[in-house]
Amino acid sequence: MPELPEVETIARELRDQVTGEIITQVTQLRSGTVTDLISPARLPCPLGTITSIGRRGKYLIFDLSTAILIVVHLGMTGKLITATAADERPDHLRALFSFAGGRCLFFDDIRTFGHITLQKQSDPLYFEPRLGIEPLSSAFNKNYLKQHLVNRPGPVKNLLLDQSLIAGIGNIYACEALYRSRIHPATSGAGLSVAQMNALVLAVKEVLTAAIEHNGTTISDYRRVDDKTGDFQNFLRVYQKTACPRGHAVQKIVQAGRTTYYCPACQKAPILPR
């Protein structure tokens, strides 16, 4: 389940491996996978040379020499794997980036929540209206939280997953950041003290940074560009654990339909909304 650290890892590896490749075409192998926001204008063939690769939240952005952007969201099980046209295709190949010279990029996605969008560089990024700030930027600080959580009575766990507030945090890192900041996941956003907001900001930055250093977390499907796993699953403290590092039993609850793991002993009792 790729979240910010996994997408960042993939962006860095792709940057090394496919920058400068000429994309001859992007082939959709399952309908609904690729959306073209450029049509009815005719797409150039070849589509363009990859000039740079970026990330925003959980989105990967390929910049092409032809002023086209290819935006990829990996969803739950999406993988981008470098290969050659002659390689055996994976079972759930949904789209294929073909490069001049015979290399290619597989977009494999078992559960099909991932998608690819083509848009013009000159248009605003199509997802931007629904996306909050980058958690690793200096704009994400206790003042930002103070300003945005003041009228939010919902549980802080759910707020961390709200991409329009902070872009890139998913279930694993929400649980881990709350454990590290010793905040109970049911605590009301508006009920957080300034000290807790500060601790949460630091914990989010710390856990995301550490996860990037370890190339992300592989629980089941996430793979890097060369099909290798990440390592951060070895450093998780509560997610899918039965005991926290201090030896307390970890609790499992469901919030907004997702499983939350937390330690009742380490994470302070929540301040609930009235």
Added chain:
DNA sequence: ATTGCTTCCTGAGCGC
């Protein structure tokens, strides 16, 4: 405006 429920989808794991 905010929140939460449902939906999309497939494979793994489990009980019988």
Added chain:
DNA sequence: TGCGCTCAGGAAGCAA
């Protein structure tokens, strides 16, 4: 061995 059930969850769409 195999069937049916539950679970995993990112984000859009909808209802309250």
